[in-house]
Amino acid sequence: MRKVICEKCEGEFQTNETLKVDQKILCGVCAESVLAEKKIPVDHVQRQIDPTICIGCGMDNGDTDLAKLGQLPVCPACNKLFKNRPFPTWIKTALVGIVLLVVFALFWNSRFIRAYYDIRRFNAAMEVGDFERGAAYFISASQRVPENAGIHAYATFYKGLLLINQDKPAEALKLLQSCRGRIQNESDLEDSILRAQIAIAFDNTDYDEFLQLSIQMDQKYKGDPILTGQVASAYACKYAQTQDEQYRIMSMDALDRARTLANSTPELKEYFVEYEQRILHRLHTKEIIDRNEFIKRYPNGWIKEGEEVL
Amino acid sequence: MMLIPGQLVSLATFPGVIVHEAAHMWFCKLRNVAVLDVCFFRIGNPAGYVVHEEIKAFNTAFLVSLGPFIINSLLCIFICFPAFLPMRVFGVASILSYFLLWLGISIGMNAFPSSGDGYALYQNAKKAVSSGSILAILSFPLVLLIYLANIGRIFWLDYLYGAAIGLGLPALLL
Numbered sequence: 361m362r363k364v365i366c367e368k369c370e371g372e373f374q375t376n377e378t379l380k381v382d383q384k385i386l387c388g389v390c391a392e393s394v395l396a397e398k399k400i401p402v403d404h405v406q407r408q409i410d411p412t413i414c415i416g417c418g419m420d421n422g423d424t425d426l427a428k429l430g431q432l433p434v435c436p437a438c439n440k441l442f443k444n445r446p447f448p449t450w451i452k453t454a455l456v457g458i459v460l461l462v463v464f465a466l467f468w469n470s471r472f473i474r475a476y477y478d479i480r481r482f483n484a485a486m487e488v489g490d491f492e493r494g495a496a497y498f499i500s501a502s503q504r505v506p507e508n509a510g511i512h513a514y515a516t517f518y519k520g521l522l523l524i525n526q527d528k529p530a531e532a533l534k535l536l537q538s539c540r541g542r543i544q545n546e547s548d549l550e551d552s553i554l555r556a557q558i559a560i561a562f563d564n565t566d567y568d569e570f571l572q573l574s575i576q577m578d579q580k581y582k583g584d585p586i587l588t589g590q591v592a593s594a595y596a597c598k599y600a601q602t603q604d605e606q607y608r609i610m611s612m613d614a615l616d617r618a619r620t621l622a623n624s625t626p627e628l629k630e631y632f633v634e635y636e637q638r639i640l641h642r643l644h645t646k647e648i649i650d651r652n653e654f655i656k657r658y659p660n661g662w663i664k665e666g667e668e669v670l
Numbered sequence: 671m672m673l674i675p676g677q678l679v680s681l682a683t684f685p686g687v688i689v690h691e692a693a694h695m696w697f698c699k700l701r702n703v704a705v706l707d708v709c710f711f712r713i714g715n716p717a718g719y720v721v722h723e724e725i726k727a728f729n730t731a732f733l734v735s736l737g738p739f740i741i742n743s744l745l746c747i748f749i750c751f752p753a754f755l756p757m758r759v760f761g762v763a764s765i766l767s768y769f770l771l772w773l774g775i776s777i778g779m780n781a782f783p784s785s786g787d788g789y790a791l792y793q794n795a796k797k798a799v800s801s802g803s804i805l806a807i808l809s810f811p812l813v814l815l816i817y818l819a820n821i822g823r824i825f826w827l828d829y830l831y832g833a834a835i836g837l838g839l840p841a842l843l844l
Contacts, residue, residue: 429723442705442706443704447696454688458749462749469766475755476759476844505760
């Protein structure tokens with residue numbers, strides 16, 4: 361340990377207990393009084409460091425200077441510690457704990473990740489118009505996250521639409537009606553409910569209801585050949601049921617309008633050919649059969665005797 | 671003992687303070703800088719510190735100063751991610767998700783280098799700029815940003831940053 365003399369009080373002090381203030385070596389008490397008396401820039405005040413005392417553990421090396429780390433004297437043991445200071449065990453344990461917690465949380469919440477990708481696949485499928493595949497993904501997302509009321513409501517809506525496509529309108533109607541007030545696009549929902557009601561009316565041979573609802577739908581979306589064709593279909597049913605000539609005329613009139621509208625695109629025109637055959641078959645035979653039965657009976661299309669295939 | 675708001679915030683986000691200091695220390699070890707003293711957390715100002723030997727190489731000083739920004743930000747994203755989908759996308763809350771969000775955002779909040787880190791970077795950049803170090807030149811605006819970010823803490827900029835990278839960034843990436 362080295363000692364120095366305070367230049368103000370002339371007392372002897374350990375070097376580490378003194379400061380260099382404005383180039384003068386002072387003890388702590390004198391330094392405080394000098395600093396209180398006049399303003400001295402901070403960089404003119406330095407703590408004195410004894411080169412024989414380790415700054416880490418305070419080991420006294422007698423009168424021999426210790427090796428320096430930067431400007432600071434350190435003993436070999438502290439030098440080793442400072443250069444390779446280990447992280448405390450609790451820090452390492454906490455880090456491992458956090459990693460394990462995150463891995464556990466990812467596993468625990470994996471259903472949300474799967475649901476998220478289901479919704480992305482739903483969007484992709486809907487973009488290419490593959491409703492059935494898209495709806496299946498959305499329903500899967502809803503099953504994975506049943507807590508989300510919004511997703512559940514839309515999944516119910518899509519389930520309803522799928523059931524309509526699968527010719528199960530009664531089941532579809534229940535689901536669709538349960539969606540009222542739970543989804544944002546009420547207009548689409550009401551249209552789908554109407555579609556289900558039309559299908560139910562047809563299945564129940566309630567052709568008055570079938571006709572009334574079909575007209576309602578056609579008036580809402582004027583210019584849609586399928587909906588106008590549906591009105592022709594309903595009139596054809598009424599004709600088949602009553603043999604009232606006015607229904608046949610009205611059916612043919614609606615069919616003419618639908619055909620004109622369908623001629624707007626090749627796809628619609630192609631689709632409408634089969635639709636028209638069914639209605640003409642109904643008008644000609646007065647027999648009401650659904651699409652599946654029609655395709656089963658006439659896989660190559662139907663023609664009135666003496667005419668060519670349309 | 672009376673706690674002032676800054677200390678209360680440090681106390682509420684203590685995991686972030688610990689990670690901040692651990693990141694300083696980790697970069698010191700990575701660049702063979704002797705660590706003289708370290709305090710990972712305490713009630714006081716500063717809430718934690720790392721005392722290291724004087725750094726000669728500017729690149730090392732740069733890494734040691736900005737280490738917490740890198741480590742805290744990455745850890746914030748990593749920890750918040752499992753809670754992001756349930757909370758943000760599906761609106762499903764759970765104790766686990768809340769805990770992860772607190773932990774992640776606490777760590778993200780403490781990503782900003784402190785004013786002390788900024789000052790150390792400034793001092794080192796001043797010395798290194800004479801040798802034509804591009805990184806040193808680029809560090810001056812960075813130091814300004816560090817000071818502005820620290821002023822922004824008054825307006826919860828640190829919290830906004832933590833929430834933005836913990837919850838906002840995954841929304842942009844997914």
